[in-house]
Amino acid sequence: MATSEKQLEELALKQYGEKSVYSRGLENVIIKYTALTFIDGNKGILKYRGIPIEEIASKGTYEELIYLFLYGKLPNREELNKLKDTLNSNYEVPKEVLDAIYMMPKDSDPIALLELSTAVLAGLEKDFKWSKDTDKQRAIEIIPKMAAMVANVYRHKEGKSPKIPSPSDSYARSFLEACFDRKVTDEEANVMDKALVLYADHEVPASTTAGLVVVSTLSDMYSGIVGALAALKGPLHGGAAEAAFRQFLEIGSPDRVEEWFNEKIIKGKNRLMGFGHRVYKVYDPRAKIFKSLAESLTQKNPDARKYYEIAKKLEELGINQFGSKGIYPNTDFYSGIVYYALGFPVYMYTALFALSRTLGWLAHFIEYVDEQHRLIRPRAVYVGPENASWIPMDQRS
Numbered sequence: 270m271a272t273s274e275k276q277l278e279e280l281a282l283k284q285y286g287e288k289s290v291y292s293r294g295l296e297n298v299i300i301k302y303t304a305l306t307f308i309d310g311n312k313g314i315l316k317y318r319g320i321p322i323e324e325i326a327s328k329g330t331y332e333e334l335i336y337l338f339l340y341g342k343l344p345n346r347e348e349l350n351k352l353k354d355t356l357n358s359n360y361e362v363p364k365e366v367l368d369a370i371y372m373m374p375k376d377s378d379p380i381a382l383l384e385l386s387t388a389v390l391a392g393l394e395k396d397f398k399w400s401k402d403t404d405k406q407r408a409i410e411i412i413p414k415m416a417a418m419v420a421n422v423y424r425h426k427e428g429k430s431p432k433i434p435s436p437s438d439s440y441a442r443s444f445l446e447a448c449f450d451r452k453v454t455d456e457e458a459n460v461m462d463k464a465l466v467l468y469a470d471h472e473v474p475a476s477t478t479a480g481l482v483v484v485s486t487l488s489d490m491y492s493g494i495v496g497a498l499a500a501l502k503g504p505l506h507g508g509a510a511e512a513a514f515r516q517f518l519e520i521g522s523p524d525r526v527e528e529w530f531n532e533k534i535i536k537g538k539n540r541l542m543g544f545g546h547r548v549y550k551v552y553d554p555r556a557k558i559f560k561s562l563a564e565s566l567t568q569k570n571p572d573a574r575k576y577y578e579i580a581k582k583l584e585e586l587g588i589n590q591f592g593s594k595g596i597y598p599n600t601d602f603y604s605g606i607v608y609y610a611l612g613f614p615v616y617m618y619t620a621l622f623a624l625s626r627t628l629g630w631l632a633h634f635i636e637y638v639d640e641q642h643r644l645i646r647p648r649a650v651y652v653g654p655e656n657a658s659w660i661p662m663d664q665r666s
């Protein structure tokens with residue numbers, strides 16, 4: 270069977286002609302245009318609608334980002350207030366959505382619970398139609414429902430009763446208070462808001478691409494999110510924040526980092542989770558911001574500080590070992606420490622990523638369906654037998 274890249278390229282050419290491109294993992298394939306997010310992976314630059322991520326993370330809020338992504342400009346005060354009102358009045362989810370979460374065993378995977386509850390929303394809205402006139406508004410109404418679902422996934426797993434986020438001055442605050450049943454401090458709300466901003470979009474990674482494939486069939490927005498969630502779950506993508514933090518837990522103390530690294534990464538040849546990226550060949554700019562957030566947030570929290578110290582040492586060893594291959598910390602390396610310091614259990618990290626990324630998914634779906642729609646339908650190179658016949662059962666080996 271032909272399996273080398275060269276053979277596959279030749280076969281693709283033979284089967285589909287000169288226009289065909291064979292690209293394993295769709296590397297270097299461009300599937301859409303976007304005015305949302307720009308990444309220069311060699312320089313470590315990330316911009317949302319032209320604004321550097323560093324500037325957005327220090328000056329902006331998630332609500333402003335929702336407006337920026339969907340409407341292409343920063344909202345004025347009146348527009349922002351209107352957007353906040355819409356968010357605040359859309360946290361409610363149908364009873365069936367909560368039933369779907371709470372009927373499942375408590376040890377169910379959080380992303381599976383989100384897929385399930387999002388699919389319930391798709392099931393309840395029977396005549397979804399894409400429309401340039403309403404898509405953006407609809408996205409703004411879906412985003413708070415994700416906050417309600419993520420909060421209730423957490424509540425269910427922690428044995429708490431259902432609760433819908435209450436309106437407040439910030440999306441991050443409403444979400445945290447629905448999770449924790451207490452007033453959160455401004456610092457906590459602010460840190461959660463920054464985490465939401467940092468994970469809000471990243472062009473077309475596996476999850477966004479999976480969602481785009483779904484909505485390219487003109488399936489509904491919710492189903493697009495289900496597709497994106499399914500792809501996000503894997504440890505090579507959104508699951509990496511959890512996997513990275515589990516490394517820190519396994520290491521347990523800063524003086525064990527070197528021994529663990531030699532055993533697991535060098536001798537064991539395991540991948541260092543939270544390191545490496547298909548696009549970034551230098552330090553992920555989001556990881557730098559998460560690192561400094563983790564640094565300041567853990568100052569007065571000795572337990573979380575321990576994991577920050579472990580991560581810092583591990584980063585140093587990882588860069589020494591892999592930096593020359595362009596493998597550096599990605600956004601998932603330090604984000605878990607921030608979530609941990611906020612009080613979230615490790616199993617929630619991918620769901621928290623999803624909460625934030627729902628914005629990027631929806632913005633890309635709308636950009637694609639409303640402006641540049643075409644069914645996504647690639648081809649595969651056929652490498653099986655050319656001519657074969659059906660073998661009767663009693664003649665089969």
Ligand code: ACO
Nearest residue numbers: 504505506507509540541542543544545546547596599601
């Ligand atoms: N640790 C050790 N080696 C690595 C790592 C890593 N984290 N990442 C890549 N490599 C090595 C591979 O072993 C391979 O080496 P080889 O050429 O000697 O065989 C080489 O780098 C290329 O690896 P690929 O997997 O082909 O490169 P790809 O572009 O697909 O990698 C990926 C991207 C999947 C993210 C990879 O870096 C990885 O597995 N990282 C760990 C998981 C992770 O942190 N994922 C989160 C990504 S960010 C996000 O999704 C939000």
